[in-house]
Amino acid sequence: MGEVKLIATPQSFPCARIEWALRIKGVEYEYIQEDLANKSPLLLQSNPVHKKVPVLLHDGKPIAESLVILEYIDETWKENPLLPLDPYERALARFWARFIDEKCVIGVWGACVAQGEEKGKAIEAALDSLEFLEKQIQGNKYFGGERIGYLDIVAGWLSHWINVLEELGDMELLTAERFPSLHEWSQNFIQTSPVKDCIPPRESVVEYFSFGINYVRSLASNK
Ligand SMILES: N[C@@H](CCC(=O)N[C@@H](CS)C(=O)NCC(=O)O)C(=O)O
Incomplete structure (x- = not known):
């Protein structure tokens, strides 16, 4: 090992x-x-x-x-495979993983730090990206099927960290009304083992993000 x-x-x-x-x-x-x-x-x-x-x-x-x-x-480590075994399914999982990091993470962060007239547009862009994930998870317990896989792990920040960004950005994104399947997935994911064993306390995430958000906003307002 x-x-x-x-x-x-x-x-x-x-x-x-x-x-x-x-x-x-x-x-x-x-x-x-x-x-x-x-x-x-x-x-x-x-x-x-x-x-x-x-x-x-x-x-x-x-x-x-x-x-x-x-x-x-x-x-x-081959036991408990994370990526699908089929090459096409693997390619799709990689595609969506990149989508999550390049569109969803960046979109939600952008909406969180945006201020003034930019805010509404930034929130719409983040919601549009999440809509694609809602369609992916519909009808499935996990992105990986019956058990947690690679994409669940990549999307895992939607189960805890996004709530903090919503609070600090004074916005609502991942609501049960708008994204019923993704919201349900996020609740299930965070309760599974071993996910629940390595989730940082919410207050520490608030402190961690607050620093970065204040910094980015101060740069924007000094422009
Ligand atoms: N794309 C990278 C992102 C890693 C990343 O942003 N790490 C942050 C912590 S969440 C970091 O180390 N930041 C320190 C810095 O930017 O100086 C990954 O997926 O590993």
Whole structure:
């Protein structure tokens, strides 16, 4: 199995993705908590390009970017597969994973930080992206079918972190009325094991995001 270490920050959902995957696989790992305000030499050496968490160290070899790490974990530890086995289904899962990060995460974050007349448009854009996920999950318990898979892990931030962004951005996005299937999925997902065992306390996520949101808003208002 080799030595597995995870450089991570508890409030970060890309990092939570990796913890969920390792636990689903039953892989033991050492958690190395990173202080993003004072990045460690280990993080800077392990991810010199982006200087971000998460980084997985497998026998000392670093792998960065949560989607890449998830695929590495799935290929390295075969039990409880995360990606579908069929090549076409795998391609679709990768497509939607990129959609989630490039459209949904960016869209919800954009709506959260937007102010003034930009706000309404930004919220509509985020809702449009979530609409696609609603269609994907309709009729299924999980994106992975009957059990949690790769896409559930990638979309997992919709089960906890989005609520904080809604509160801080003074907006409602993932409501049961507008997105009944996605909302139900998000409630189920967060209650499953091992997901529920690595969810950061809400107040700590509020504090974590508040810093970034205030910073981005201050840049926008100084323009
Ligand atoms: N695309 C990356 C995003 C990672 C990311 O944004 N990490 C944040 C924490 S959630 C970080 O390390 N931020 C530190 C910085 O930007 O300096 C992934 O999926 O791993």
